[in-house]
Amino acid sequence: DTEVTQTPKHLVMGMTNKKSLKCEQHMGHRAMYWYKQKAKKPPELMFVYSYEKLSINESVPSRFSPECPNSSLLNLHLHALQPEDSALYLCASSQIDSFNEKLFFGSGTQLSVL
Amino acid sequence: AQSVAQPEDQVNVAEGNPLTVKCTYSVSGNPYLFWYVQYPNRGLQFLLKYITGDNLVKGSYGFEAEFNKSQTSFHLKKPSALVSDSALYFCAVRDANGGSQGNLIFGKGTKLSVKP
Numbered sequence: 001d002t003e004v005t006q007t008p009k010h011l012v013m014g015m016t017n018k019k020s021l022k023c024e025q026h027m028g029h030r031a032m033y034w035y036k037q038k039a040k041k042p043p044e045l046m047f048v049y050s051y052e053k054l055s056i057n058e059s060v061p062s063r064f065s066p067e068c069p070n071s072s073l074l075n076l077h078l079h080a081l082q083p084e085d086s087a088l089y090l091c092a093s094s095q096i097d098s099f100n101e102k103l104f105f106g107s108g109t110q111l112s113v114l
Numbered sequence: 115a116q117s118v119a120q121p122e123d124q125v126n127v128a129e130g131n132p133l134t135v136k137c138t139y140s141v142s143g144n145p146y147l148f149w150y151v152q153y154p155n156r157g158l159q160f161l162l163k164y165i166t167g168d169n170l171v172k173g174s175y176g177f178e179a180e181f182n183k184s185q186t187s188f189h190l191k192k193p194s195a196l197v198s199d200s201a202l203y204f205c206a207v208r209d210a211n212g213g214s215q216g217n218l219i220f221g222k223g224t225k226l227s228v229k230p
Contacts, residue, residue, distance in 0.1 A: 004157070042204055042220035043158065090157050099146050099208045100165045103218075105157030 006091050006106035014114050015081060021109045023074040023091030029104070031097035032074040034066060035090040037108070043090055049074060050097040081113045116141040118207040120221035127195045127228050135190040135224045137205030147188040148206040148218070149179055158204060164188060175199070195228045202226075 004025045013019050023032065031050050035043035048056035049068040057066075063085075065077040074091055088108045094101040117140045127133045139145050146165055150158040162173025169181040179190045190203060205221040 006157075040202075040223070042223055045218070092157070099217075100163070102148065102160040102163060103150075103158070105150075105159065107155070107157045110155075 004091055004093055004104050004106035006089075006109050008109060009107065010110045010112075012112045012114060013078065013081065015083070017081075018077070018079045020078065021076040021089055021091075021111075023076075023106055024072055025093045025104070026072055027093065027095075027104065028071075029093035029095050030071060031094045031101070032068060033092040033094075033103065034074070034076055035092060035105075037088040037090055039088075047076075048097060055097060078111075081111075083113050086111055086113045116145075116207055116209045116217070116219050118205050118219055118221040120203075120205055120224045122224050123222075124225045124227060127226070129197055129228055129230050130194050133192050133195045133199070133226065133228070135203050135205075135226060137188045137190065137221060138186050139188060139205075139207040140186065141207060141209040143209050145186075145188075146208040147179075147181065148208075149173065149177070149188075149190050150204045150206060150220075152202040152204065152223075154201075161190070161203075195226075197228050197230055200226055200228045 007022045034046040037043045045058050046060045047066045052068045063080050067075040090108045091106045092103040094103050119138045148163045149161040152158045162171050164171050164181045172178045177192050202223045204223050208218050
């Protein structure tokens with residue numbers, strides 16, 4: 001299994017809603033990532049988890065809250081989002097958090113905030 | 115500070131012709147270079163990487179890239195383009211002087227369009 005699975009594929013939420021994005025991999029990878037991608041732009045790193053511990057937070061607003069319950073799962077909890085947060089949210093994983101490791105990406109969750 | 119530039123927003127190629135997608139980089143130490151491809155409504159897929167060794171790197175789907183240290187370039191190439199190669203291509207760089215994957219910097223992306 002060389003897949004990173006993200007659910008849901010599409011999400012529409014209001015600014016007062018609470019929702020969660022989920023990501024799962026069964027490749028034994030110990031590093032997992034959240035990226036945000038606006039249309040026709042490169043992905044922007046949000047968070048990095050290494051061995052289930054948050055290692056990097058790229059100054060992301062607190063309305064985004066990551067969680068790594070175990071080595072296979074990564075969640076992104078959303079609360080009180082703004083319309084400008086609408087984007088494709090990509091989860092990725094790698095064997096370890098190292099400079100020469102390739103990333104495996106999920107297909108993403110297309111989020112629309114109304 | 116490290117950076118990567120993809121000078122072309124779009125590259126148009128006829129099927130069967132060779133293709134080149136350009137990438138230049140700037141790092142303070144030794145570069146670690148990657149190419150990823152993104153098909154519509156999908157995540158990114160790894161194509162190839164240069165870490166050290168042979169300057170010509172071969173990757174997935176018949177793609178290759180040539181590392182040129184003097185020109186600080188890492189252009190993506192394919193001898194014969196397919197319509198199915200049409201996608202968005204991202205070059206990415208990481209400076210070996212750092213510690214984690216968190217400093218992987220992506221270029222803005224180049225849209226490749228291959229016409230039959």
